[in-house]
Amino acid sequence: xxxxxxxxxPATNGRYSHAALAGGLxxxxxxxxxxxxxxxxxxxxxxxxxxVYEHLRLILExxxxxxxxxxxxxxxxxxMDALLDHAAVRGRYMPSPPPASTTVEVSRLFMPGLVVEVxxxxxxxxxx
Numbered sequence: 001x002x003x004x005x006x007x008x009x010p011a012t013n014g015r016y017s018h019a020a021l022a023g024g025l026x027x028x029x030x031x032x033x034x035x036x037x038x039x040x041x042x043x044x045x046x047x048x049x050x051x052v053y054e055h056l057r058l059i060l061e062x063x064x065x066x067x068x069x070x071x072x073x074x075x076x077x078x079x080m081d082a083l084l085d086h087a088a089v090r091g092r093y094m095p096s097p098p099p100a101s102t103t104v105e106v107s108r109l110f111m112p113g114l115v116v117e118v119x120x121x122x123x124x125x126x127x128x
Contacts, residue, residue, distance in 0.1 A: 006062035009055050010035045019059050024125030026063055030076065030117040031055040032109065042113025045082040049089035052118050057093065060122060067093050069122040072100045076117040080105040086116055 003017035009031075012018060019028045033040040033048035041047035060066060073094075077086060083103065099120075109117055 004059070004062065006059055008058045008062065019063070021063070021124065024123060025071075026060075026065065026069075026122040026124045028056060028059050028120045028122070030074075030119040031059075032111070032114050032117045034111065034114070039111050039113035043115060045077075045079070045085040045115050046089060048114065048116050049086045049118075052116055053089055053093045056118060056120060063122075063124055065122050065124055068095045069124060069126075070094070070099045070120050071123050072121045073098075073102070074119045075101070075103040076106045076109065077103065078106060078108060078115045082115065 002021040004019040004021060005012060005017050006019075009018055012029075016029050018031075019026055021027075031052045033051035035051075040051050057067070060069065073090075075086065075090075077083060080103075109115070
């Protein structure tokens with residue numbers, strides 16, 4: 001296994017890595033809208049989703065991948081009523097047909113003001 005922390009993505013707190021490469025799969029840790037220890041756009045599902053998907057894009061790009069290589073997405077929302085706001089952003093990034101997916105509502109995320117966290121698995125076996 002190889003752990004990855006691309007410089008283009010805000011640094012972790014040292015208790016996790018942004019991604020781990022194992023075999024032909026890239027496991028990307030849950031990404032949230034945080035930079036410099038501060039929540040970006042507290043409570044704003046659309047803006048936070050945009051930040052999250054940009055972080056995911058940068059991690060995939062760092063490994064020579066795109067969203068077309070994603071095989072599973074797991075999304076955590078603090079308010080399922082905001083699902084369509086999140087889905088509108090996700091639709092800008094995910095190919096059609098989309099990969100397998102799980103979405104769940106949670107009571108809270110690890111910092112007040114966060115409303116969405118997304119993790120994914122990508123097949124990197126065909127990358128060049």
